[in-house]
Amino acid sequence: MTISITPSTHLARIYELLIDTYGEPENKPDYDPLGGLVGTILSQHTSDINSGRAYQQLVATLPTWEEVRDAPTHEVAEAIRSGGLANIKAPRIKNTLHTLTEWQQSQGGTKSLSDYLYDELTQRSPEEGWHYLRSIPGVGPKTAACVLMFNMGLAVMPIDTHVHRVSKRLGLIGSKVNADQSHDVFARITPPEWVYPLHVNLIRHGRKICHAQRPECGRCPLYSECLFARGDQGQPI
Ligand code: SF4
Structure with missing residues (x-):
């Protein structure tokens, strides 16, 4: 059974901006x-x-x-x-x-x-x-x-350190949500077909721009969607 999830406007904007910036990665599972x-x-x-x-x-x-x-x-x-x-x-x-x-x-x-x-x-x-x-x-x-x-090519979001940090700064998850709880949040808010591209692009963004120390907000394509940049980190929007 395919689950249908309608994303929030905030998530949809982030998703599109990430695709525009980093492309749309394709998952190629080996079923092993x-x-x-x-x-x-x-x-x-x-x-x-x-x-x-x-x-x-x-x-x-x-x-x-x-x-x-x-x-x-x-x-x-x-x-x-x-x-x-x-x-x-x-x-x-x-x-x-x-x-x-x-x-x-x-x-x-x-x-x-x-x-x-x-x-x-x-x-x-x-x-x-x-x-x-x-x-x-x-x-x-x-x-x-x-x-x-x-x-297996399934829509289950792995939460690594980049995904967790960037998602919190963007307000996709709350500031006190730990990595384990993030899994449940993403399962609720993300259309299944978005999970792989979102995962890969959040990691790319975390490595290239939204570093753990000194994120490069001045050149960030997600600036307009970011709670951290507004000094308002903490609550999902
Ligand atoms: S504006 Fe800054 S904190 Fe927000 S996603 Fe971009 S680099 Fe990260």
Whole structure:
């Protein structure tokens, strides 16, 4: 069932200004949520280049997720060394794979872990899928949303530091709304087809102009829509 949400005038103006400034990015999901989940764990606290290298090294060393699950932790850690924090990420990845294995076994299933997770997510609404992924120990709200949006093409907004900061300054969310609560706010106010472009463009804007320290308000295309620039930060409009 497709949900229809009519955006506020404020959000619509922000959305259009971001599109005019940064273009309209297109999502190209690969429908590989387990690969995405492992990749997202590897991407924590490192660059995309390093985590991508670690992922490639992992699948070259241990080509199936079942092999990763069953390999000694030190072998997994060695394979992902280039991604940083290998001794933390290796057990996290293995625990995730063991959790999915236990869940599938409790249902009497025999699919590959990749197929199992894909099928579990396609049986659920995006919101249910988000809660399902979050019930895997060590999987937080942003990781769950990234998998659903980037890998499954679903309208679930990942709230990273840029999205959270810029949205607060613009007044899309209240100043006291934390990242976890922001997820629910965006689910209520954003038309599903806007979620991916809005996410990507808020990050671009946060990196290029609306920096955490010294935002460049003087050259900001969103100035007319910004509560922070008016000295009125805090209340959604
Ligand atoms: S006007 Fe300033 S605070 Fe507001 S979005 Fe632009 S850069 Fe950020």
